[in-house]
Amino acid sequence: MKDKIYVHVADDHKILIEGIIAVINTDKEIEISGYSLTGKEVVDWFDNKNNKADVLILDITMPVLDGFEVLKHFNKKGIFLNVIILSSYDDIKIVQEMLKLGCKGYITKNNAGEHIVDAVKAVANGEQYFSNDIKNILLKSITSKNIAVGDTPNSFLIDTLTEREIEVLKLITKEFSSTEIADVLNIAISTVETYRKKLLKKLNVKNSVGLAMYAVKNNIV
Amino acid sequence: MKDKIYVHVADDHKILIEGIIAVINTDKEIEISGYSLTGKEVVDWFDNKNNKADVLILDITMPVLDGFEVLKHFNKKGIFLNVIILSSYDDIKIVQEMLKLGCKGYITKNNAGEHIVDAVKAVANGEQYFSNDIKNILLKSITSKNIAVGDTPNSFLIDTLTEREIEVLKLITKEFSSTEIADVLNIAISTVETYRKKLLKKLNVKNSVGLAMYAVKNNIV
DNA sequence: ATTTAGATACCCATTTATGGGTATACGTGT
DNA sequence: ACACGTATACCCATAAATGGGTATCTAAAT
Known part of the structure; x- marks a missing residue:
């Protein structure tokens, strides 16, 4: 067959x-x-x-x-x-x-x-x-949280985040503002804002909350 | 025994x-x-x-x-x-x-x-x-993502949120802006902003991302 | 009857975030 | 040599969020 x-x-x-x-x-x-x-x-x-x-x-x-x-x-x-x-x-x-x-x-x-x-x-x-x-x-391993959910299949195929983008994303989830992130990473605020834009676009979310939710769903944090 | x-x-x-x-x-x-x-x-x-x-x-x-x-x-x-x-x-x-x-x-x-x-x-x-x-x-249901992870057990609501506050919080996690929330709930934008302030204070977080993270950690979403 | 908690709404001002660009510099691989 | 991805940084403008007030109405509790 x-x-x-x-x-x-x-x-x-x-x-x-x-x-x-x-x-x-x-x-x-x-x-x-x-x-x-x-x-x-x-x-x-x-x-x-x-x-x-x-x-x-x-x-x-x-x-x-x-x-x-x-x-x-x-x-x-x-x-x-x-x-x-x-x-x-x-x-x-x-x-x-x-x-x-x-x-x-x-x-x-x-x-x-x-x-x-x-x-x-x-x-x-x-x-x-x-x-x-x-x-x-x-x-x-299945506890009261983060149960496996059937997502968009092969969602890893979408845009890969760069190391730096992930770094920024992690700081965003820690409630850091762009100014604070710039401080921590020793880069310009404008650069952090560039990363935010790229993240919003790559992950197709509307705002920082969307970034945080993405990070949670994808075990980045 | x-x-x-x-x-x-x-x-x-x-x-x-x-x-x-x-x-x-x-x-x-x-x-x-x-x-x-x-x-x-x-x-x-x-x-x-x-x-x-x-x-x-x-x-x-x-x-x-x-x-x-x-x-x-x-x-x-x-x-x-x-x-x-x-x-x-x-x-x-x-x-x-x-x-x-x-x-x-x-x-x-x-x-x-x-x-x-x-x-x-x-x-x-x-x-x-x-x-x-x-x-x-x-x-x-276990796909390429969102595998179960053992978290903080039983971290329930500390400062109790009101029904309306939880409603607003849920919409925030769905990436809604204050304007959109006001629209959905049929209340003034200023009212939504009042809820945001109360949520920030009650949950002791710095910004909307903090609210979203709290909601995730506490199974509100 | 009076207090209290909750939902609602506005004032003010400042800070952040978003959305559109462009641009330089560096390293990898073709 | 040249393209490509990555990290960096700035311009502009607008939208949104934050932080501090005050205030009214209602329903439930004391």
Whole structure:
């Protein structure tokens, strides 16, 4: 009923890649179209237009570029991949950061074998997939606030803020006026006002309150 | 090893309350200390200092005051209860709203029987509890953004705001200017500005951004 | 009956923010 | 060599917000 699912695997341990290939080869629907041992290789592989993959299985700890940097790179380029994080980290902060960066699945290495095929099929199908331990820590993290809300899909694809813009934005949320921000950052008030204008435009909000609300919604503060 | 867990049940269907009592009575650790058929009754029951419960099982659809309003009332009063929502709604928006209002558990009526005892014990113990279907929709809702983050627990309203002040505050967080707020509420701009002054003073913040941040931190929005 | 809290509205003046430009300087990558 | 993004800074004008008052009306509480 549908084409094969092509998968690219990235992990700095060759043996783990071989394991994943072995597992995935047991399923006729899925095929490995490439693999990488460093983040740099991943980026380069996808830069080549001849290479294509429906799903990227991505380790976090890798030489040259780590998993975070790889996703940031793709986000910046506006490249939208179905990414499954395969990591031994089960720290909530890391999982959240990866979700913010747009990953669609997250499985831990402990029980990768039993999950990998299902995970690949799920994310290739536009769904999300988490291994049970990740599910648990995600649920635990749900408190009385800041519940996940289905936003504009892939809203990370919009205008990326520069470091300085984020710096200004953070100070705005701390109730600083332009004068005070200029003081703290040692720049002219006019410059701060330039940043305010850029922020308003990039984030498409009406005023400083909108900036603050954006910052909150997007975990910038 | 520990005292009994006292539970108050609120649902407008008497038969459902009876069912819950029957289920809960099978467990020696838990005891029903009261029940209510409307939201108003719940509020009144807890207003009486002689009444106490460790856990409140709360329906959403109820006459006089619904579940949302009951939780809002307790939040406003600074009353902190371990609340389990028992509802037939499994809409993500509703679950999220209830979590924002501070509920500690959420189970659907489909499979209440098999979950109710575990849920009560969990929330009485300070943990969270969700039935499997709720777990699933919560996980589904986790997108690339707005992941749950553990905040300051129970930071309720200090200086009580009036209804009108809260109304204005909410509009401020929606990026409305004073002119627009005056328009929406059909009052003079000068009146809106009076509210802004009062809000700034009561909440002890410097500007509108401070108001917005306060509103977010305190679940007003 | 009198106080109190809340909603409403205006006066004044000053400070900030917004919206439209333009412009220079620096570094990266093609 | 040149384009591009980023950080910086200024011009202009208008809109909005802030900070200090005072004041009236109503409903609820004492």
